[in-house]
Amino acid sequence: MQITGEMVIGQSIVRGTASTVRAIDPSKNAPIEPEFGLAGNAEVETACALAEQAFDTYRETTLEQRAVFLETIADNIVALGSTLIERAMAETGLPQARLEGERGRTVGQLKLFAKVVRDGNFLDATIDSALPDRAPLPRPDLRLRKIALGPVAVFGASNFPLAFSVAGGDTASALAAGCPVIVKAHGAHLGTSELVGKAVQKAVADCKLPEGTFSMLFGDGRNIGQRLVGSPTIKAVGFTGSRAGGVALMHTAAARAEPIPVYAEMSSINPVFVLPGALKAGGAALAQGFVDSLTMGVGQFCTNPGLVIGLISDDFATFTAAAATALQAKGAGTMLTPGIHKAYTGGIERLNGIEGVRLLSQGQANGIGCAAQAALYECDAAAYLSTPALEEEIFGPCSLIVRCKDQAEMLQVAKHVEGQLTATVHAVAADSAIAGALLPTLERKAGRILFNAYPTGVEVCHAMVHGGPFPATSDSRSTSVGASAIDRFLRPVCYQNVPSDLLPQALQDANPLNLARLVDGTLLQAPAK
Numbered sequence: 415m416q417i418t419g420e421m422v423i424g425q426s427i428v429r430g431t432a433s434t435v436r437a438i439d440p441s442k443n444a445p446i447e448p449e450f451g452l453a454g455n456a457e458v459e460t461a462c463a464l465a466e467q468a469f470d471t472y473r474e475t476t477l478e479q480r481a482v483f484l485e486t487i488a489d490n491i492v493a494l495g496s497t498l499i500e501r502a503m504a505e506t507g508l509p510q511a512r513l514e515g516e517r518g519r520t521v522g523q524l525k526l527f528a529k530v531v532r533d534g535n536f537l538d539a540t541i542d543s544a545l546p547d548r549a550p551l552p553r554p555d556l557r558l559r560k561i562a563l564g565p566v567a568v569f570g571a572s573n574f575p576l577a578f579s580v581a582g583g584d585t586a587s588a589l590a591a592g593c594p595v596i597v598k599a600h601g602a603h604l605g606t607s608e609l610v611g612k613a614v615q616k617a618v619a620d621c622k623l624p625e626g627t628f629s630m631l632f633g634d635g636r637n638i639g640q641r642l643v644g645s646p647t648i649k650a651v652g653f654t655g656s657r658a659g660g661v662a663l664m665h666t667a668a669a670r671a672e673p674i675p676v677y678a679e680m681s682s683i684n685p686v687f688v689l690p691g692a693l694k695a696g697g698a699a700l701a702q703g704f705v706d707s708l709t710m711g712v713g714q715f716c717t718n719p720g721l722v723i724g725l726i727s728d729d730f731a732t733f734t735a736a737a738a739t740a741l742q743a744k745g746a747g748t749m750l751t752p753g754i755h756k757a758y759t760g761g762i763e764r765l766n767g768i769e770g771v772r773l774l775s776q777g778q779a780n781g782i783g784c785a786a787q788a789a790l791y792e793c794d795a796a797a798y799l800s801t802p803a804l805e806e807e808i809f810g811p812c813s814l815i816v817r818c819k820d821q822a823e824m825l826q827v828a829k830h831v832e833g834q835l836t837a838t839v840h841a842v843a844a845d846s847a848i849a850g851a852l853l854p855t856l857e858r859k860a861g862r863i864l865f866n867a868y869p870t871g872v873e874v875c876h877a878m879v880h881g882g883p884f885p886a887t888s889d890s891r892s893t894s895v896g897a898s899a900i901d902r903f904l905r906p907v908c909y910q911n912v913p914s915d916l917l918p919q920a921l922q923d924a925n926p927l928n929l930a931r932l933v934d935g936t937l938l939q940a941p942a943k
């Protein structure tokens with residue numbers, strides 16, 4: 415498939431006329447062909463009108479139809495073959511193996527949601543039967559199911575050009591819920607987005623769904639992204655990116671005549687607590703594992719370990735020295751965009767200017783393109799606790815080691831950090847008391863708590879939570895990875911005394927969808943097929 419610089423609006427391929435832009439190869443900081451036409455307001459309106467037209471038909475497709483649609487998207491992405499991987503490599507600087515792995519993850523997510531849809535448990539079908547003889551008042555017949563919220567705007571992430579982008583987790587979960595999707599493609603991977611957008615468009619046609627089920631626009635976030643979120647058609651937003659961008663969209667969504675939910679994943683520094691027993695048992699190995707996690711993917715993961723906390727001791731000093739040495743061996747890696755590279759070097763400059771923060775070591779330098787040099791810093795807990803700037807995420811391979819004089823100070827640091835996607839504890843049995851004391855605080859701070867592991871690497875499964883209190887996300891009640899991500903795009907409707915022939919299938923007495931249902935307070939499993 416050829417990349418033409420055109421957008422997907424329903425079943426049309428459209429060249430935006432508002433302005434033009436080229437993708438950038440970050441390894442050379444040089445533009446790549448072709449020229450992409452950016453959307454103006456008219457294209458936003460057309461995509462929204464089509465999504466609105468599609469919604470009522472799409473949301474009532476059968477579970478099987480929707481599952482097949484998700485699987486068809488997955489097949490169409492695989493069918494793009496090496497064209498997709500080569501273009502993504504050129505636009506992101508990410509290596510082939512990583513992108514092939516990410517394609518596998520993207521396809522896996524789509525298939526997971528196909529299974530979630532087929533199972534039907536996400537509908538939360540619930541029946542409370544009428545109790546006409548109840549005194550003093552009879553109970554009516556009450557039935558609940560979840561329905562799709564409406565058309566969803568998705569802002570793909572720069573750091574996952576496939577798995578968190580055009581057909582990534584937000585799109586897959588919104589489509590699974592029954593919501594049409596309009597993607598605002600990320601400027602960091604325009605050609606990749608076009609290829610995947612066309613694969614989704616083809617799946618819409620293959621499955622004979624209404625054309626407005628999916629559109630994808632190129633354009634400036636502050637212009638057409640804002641316009642999209644302001645459109646009365648849009649009923650929810652999925653976003654992964656900067657805190658500033660996520661907060662701007664939250665404000666826009668809240669200021670609408672009809673405010674809507676924004677599920678923004680933004681900023682997290684992912685604290686790692688290394689406890690004394692674990693350090694004694696193997697501090698050098700912990701240090702190597704930490705540095706590997708920190709520098710993986712040039713540190714461009716939302717779960718990157720940007721903060722390490724330990725108690726001042728010889729063992730912690732040994733860990734720190736080993737981490738500093740391990741970091742020096744790490745080569746410079748190309749960052750995703752000139753903007754992200756500039757933000758990283760700016761963050762390093764900021765850290766260098768903060769009193770009480772010491773540079774421990776740096777990775778290897780390479781002045782070419784958007785190459786980033788890893789960096790490791792250290793400070794005392796007192797400096798950390800009194801310097802708000804140290805809370806800010808530096809997106810990239812940079813971390814800060816915080817030295818605490820005692821357990822109380824370590825707890826103080828845990829209480830001080832902002833909301834996080836993850837919090838990690840390295841502990842052995844001898845650390846049980848301090849780990850137990852930390853745990854209640856970490857529960858209040860993070861969406862996922864790990865023991866004796868590293869936070870990078872997010873499993874796509876039913877139990878995963880990739881979320882957390884602000885600023886990790888805009889809504890700590892949700893996850894953007896894993897099966898539960900579908901809940902963000904659903905809302906419950908209760909049907910009271912609705913005649914049986916008008917009830918949705920999920921709630922009919924005969925249970926034609928064969929669902930597990932909560933009936934009069936008892937969970938009844940799906941009848942065996």
Ligand code: NAP
Nearest residue numbers: 572600634635636639640655656659662680681716757809
């Ligand atoms: P970004 O600047 O927030 O951009 C993300 C998307 O949101 C882009 O499509 C962007 O469009 C749009 N956008 C940004 N500001 C907007 C606004 N005010 N109104 C409407 N749309 C807006 O993030 P990025 O370019 O991906 O990376 C920049 C920084 O984000 C990184 O340095 C890092 O700190 C953070 N980041 C965090 C994660 C995470 O997982 N937590 C992932 C990636 C990045 P335009 O590009 O057209 O403006």
